[in-house]
Amino acid sequence: MMVQVTTAQQRTQKYAIKSGHVEYQLxxxxxxxxxxxxxxxxxxxxxxxxxxxxxKVFGIKSETKTHTISINKDxxxxxxxLIEKTGQKGTIPFQDITENMTEAEKKKMGKDILESLGGEIVGTENVLGNQCEVVKLxxxxxWVYEGVTLKSEAKMLGIEAKETAVKFEKNSSVSSxxxxxxxxxxxxxxxQYQQQMFGGLSEGFSEAGYEDDDEDVEDLIPVxxxxxxFQKIANSFHSNNYRKMMVMNTQGTYSAMFMKGMSENLAVAATSRKNGDFSQQQNLEVFTHSGKKCFYGKMDDEDGIxxxxxxxxxxxxxxxxxxxxQSKSEMLQLMDAFNF
Structure with a gap:
């Protein structure tokens, strides 16, 4: 098991080294x-x-052989x-998570994510002659060098996993x-499955009554x-022990995700009023708060509030x-904490 702690960069960038090759011993x-x-x-x-x-579980020993490959591109x-000749393919979620961020903001986000997960940088050590940050999480x-994990050790429930780089080539030529x-x-x-997991965001944001198909998504009016x-407000949000997972701009609709523990999540979005009419949602209570018109309740066919x-x-x-x-008062407290 390798745990990488890196600062997310635009799209799928994750290394500060343009190209390379690492061989690990497990x-x-x-x-x-x-x-x-x-x-x-x-x-x-x-x-x-x-x-x-x-x-070995309850004295019963089991062995599992694996031969796998993983490819990311664009x-x-x-x-x-490769043993069973089966696999999965799809789109990498949250690719534009740091788009429009400065390098300083990207580094701060990486630090914030590490701290929110209870991790810390405990020092530096050399691996294959490279000075690595030692991260506990x-x-x-x-042991991480320029975003590349050169060594990792983990032990949980009696299962120990180690990965140690035995060869590290920086900026080497890699054939396309x-x-x-x-x-x-x-x-x-x-x-489709990712849409159900990560697209739960868009489901919540499309609760305004838009149809959930690709053609309608493409026709959304930019906010x-x-x-x-929006990004500054989302990055500054600190309430009820929620931790920020991501902020993104997708086709002119903004969204951010926050989590508390492993089971509670909070999503916030900004969308043009031309994309839907919430007054058509009969389940919503309409009221005024701090001089702003508000809608509260459970959307049709949706589980969240x-x-x-x-x-x-x-x-x-x-x-x-x-x-x-969440009660209306609790939701209003959260919205007030954002202070849009």
Missing amino acids: SGNTTGTKSVWWDNYGNSSFTETKSLSVT GQFWNAN MGATC SKFIPPTSIKYVDQD KYPYDK SLIVDIPTYDTYIILVSSSV
């Missing part, structure tokens, strides 16, 4: 090798793992099990053919609310969606 309960090649700062990457995992991914320790997925694999398209203002605030200055709706049951 030890612990899982033994074997792992090879990673990348180009364009990680926008294109290829990972191959050959391993044998041995576990915002798409392909994962393949969720029971794992990682490395990032072409094999055609012999039967891939299952994961975009007039300034994105830098929503609070919508009308911002006429920007012809914008701010939509707040909670996964857990």
